[in-house]
Amino acid sequence: MIVHTAQPVSKANIFLTCTEEKYYNSELIVERNTLIRMLSGEMKIILPDITYIISAGDTMFFPRNELAKVIKTPKDGKPYKSVAIYFSTEAMQQYFLQHAIHTKQYQSKPGIKVMEKHPLLDSLFNSLLPYFDMKNELPADIADGKVNEAISILKSIDEELFNAIANLEEPGKINLTEFMEKNFMFNMPIEKFGYLTGRALSTFKRDFKKAFNTTPQRWLTEKRLGLAYHQINDLNKKPVDVCYEAGFENLSHFSYAFKKQYGVNPTTLVTK
Numbered sequence: 001m002i003v004h005t006a007q008p009v010s011k012a013n014i015f016l017t018c019t020e021e022k023y024y025n026s027e028l029i030v031e032r033n034t035l036i037r038m039l040s041g042e043m044k045i046i047l048p049d050i051t052y053i054i055s056a057g058d059t060m061f062f063p064r065n066e067l068a069k070v071i072k073t074p075k076d077g078k079p080y081k082s083v084a085i086y087f088s089t090e091a092m093q094q095y096f097l098q099h100a101i102h103t104k105q106y107q108s109k110p111g112i113k114v115m116e117k118h119p120l121l122d123s124l125f126n127s128l129l130p131y132f133d134m135k136n137e138l139p140a141d142i143a144d145g146k147v148n149e150a151i152s153i154l155k156s157i158d159e160e161l162f163n164a165i166a167n168l169e170e171p172g173k174i175n176l177t178e179f180m181e182k183n184f185m186f187n188m189p190i191e192k193f194g195y196l197t198g199r200a201l202s203t204f205k206r207d208f209k210k211a212f213n214t215t216p217q218r219w220l221t222e223k224r225l226g227l228a229y230h231q232i233n234d235l236n237k238k239p240v241d242v243c244y245e246a247g248f249e250n251l252s253h254f255s256y257a258f259k260k261q262y263g264v265n266p267t268t269l270v271t272k
Contacts, residue, residue: 014146015084042074048183177212
């Protein structure tokens, strides 16, 4: 039986997620700053230059508009289970208003971060768990209070991280070539690539054509196949693992595209 649920405590600010399938793969493109506490299971977070393994008891911060490939699996006989707190723009603006904080001074943008153990974080997430047993939705004022508590805790224990969530600016126009070379393995709509590089879809396609002399979809497929070939042929990785890490949606589509490009099935390449 496959179960993948997200049970909201309030309006998309606090979620409990439980995954019982053996292997759950997804692209994570978080549009809001998010604090996640792992309750059980394991989460592998794959970035272009580093991979994190997150286990029960760990707390992770995801900055908004960050790209990551996420693999969730059960561990030690327990399902993947986590609690996430989202810091929406509205929640942040309200917090700054209440505490008379001027956000112009905050410009930093750190990446994904594994938080150090801290009693305040333990207290915050432990206080949330009983609410998931409620039949009715948690009153909005209580949920909002928990979000404010989380913001205050980050301000208290990690000033750099607080600076990050205080920066509410939208993505600006960045170097398209550098961004695509770094993030081609993330399987997401072309529109999202455009947004994250600070471009409308039409502008993104035009700039892409100038930079690579081909279409985004064709270039992405070739780049992902090249990465997959290297990982299978040179690093002796399994096709089922390479498939998702290289940016393909499923194994059958990956195998078809691989054979069309290289003339052999990926499984045949492994056995050579």
